[in-house]
């Protein structure tokens with residue numbers, strides 16, 4: 001016990017109070033800003049598709065090594081993990097940034113437009129990677145303010161849409177390859193660009209832009225369980241003039257499609273979020289032949305894992321009943337995708353004061369979770385996680401287009417907010433008892 005006052009004295013001489021540290025970091029980030037913009041534009045100009053992030057990963061690894069960090073490359077193909085040891089012993093916290101781009105042709109004519117035809121950073125992962133590098137640089141520069149270890153997870157293949165689901169990829173594969181061990185972090189933070197959000201309590205239909213300089217968060221569910229399914233309905237071929245000799249897979253499929261929508265409207269509690277969307281349908285060969293087979297493809301989105309299992313069962317029951325009633329058969333290949341992100345309530349509440357100090361209370365918005373999917377959840381299944389949104393919109397600059405669209409862009413001022421908010425979240429976490 002006698003050591004305690006000495007220990008406190010020792011700490012107070014090095015680790016600054018939150019507000020003083022914020023001011024110190026803000027000044028450094030202001031100095032770093034031109035370089036952050038340059039890095040973001042470099043990555044934006046050279047986007048790479050999922051599992052092809054060679055150039056981006058090399059850039060990331062070079063920068064981290066130059067900061068004197070312990071760097072491991074080649075995790076989950078092009079993933080990079082780096083360890084920053086702070087000036088004092090303490091907990092470990094992870095910061096995740098995804099690096100891949102999308103098969104979209106960029107339509108915005110900006111000097112940093114994609115030079116890789118048909119590939120674009122339309123989900124802002126160039127911003128995420130740049131913010132991650134910015135946090136690494138800032139904390140490396142102010143190591144004395146870091147009480148513990150920061151683990152950086154630069155992730156490939158968040159956007160991957162593999163033809164087969166035989167092998168893992170992205171975050172799941174990074175976890176399988178040990179990214180969350182040695183050392184195992186005590187918490188993980190991630191952020192995503194967002195031009196638009198649905199604020200809690202908003203009642204109008206207008207788009208709510210999340211501007212550069214703003215942050216948003218959810219408590220609990222943040223993204224959905226994002227699954228895909230493929231259904232084959234098999235009937236019996238016959239001449240179109242004599243349908244009684246066959247089983248028309250198209251008529252059966254039509255009934256099945258309509259009935260599957262009653263899961264949402266009539267068979268589940270409407271207060272439990274659920275989306276069932278059928279996006280593809282193929283069947284038949286000729287106008288005067290009954291289709292022997294129809295294939296349907298779609299997606300199911302939910303927040304709750306047990307509720308999702310119930311929905312899968314209902315889908316089977318409907319498909320079985322309808323096909324049997326008509327003498328047809330079915331097969332369903334249901335693939336569970338990225339699990340829902342569940343933001344840890346205690347971690348969110350402990351982090352919000354940092355956000356409010358950085359951007360002001362009015363610029364930290366609680367929002368309704370999205371039904372989108374994100375594989376950050378594989379990291380936050382291992383340790384408590386907080387995944388928040390970084391505002392990127394700026395109406396005056398015409399930056400107000402949605403993610404995954406050819407006009408998407410981010411107001412680069414968001415880089416400062418991103419680096420400051422993430423760094424404050426990390427330091428507050430490490431300083432907390």
Ligand SMILES: [Zn+2]
Pocket residue numbers: 123159403404
């Ligand atoms: Zn995306």
Ligand SMILES: [Zn+2]
Pocket residue numbers: 123124125158192
């Ligand atoms: Zn994304």
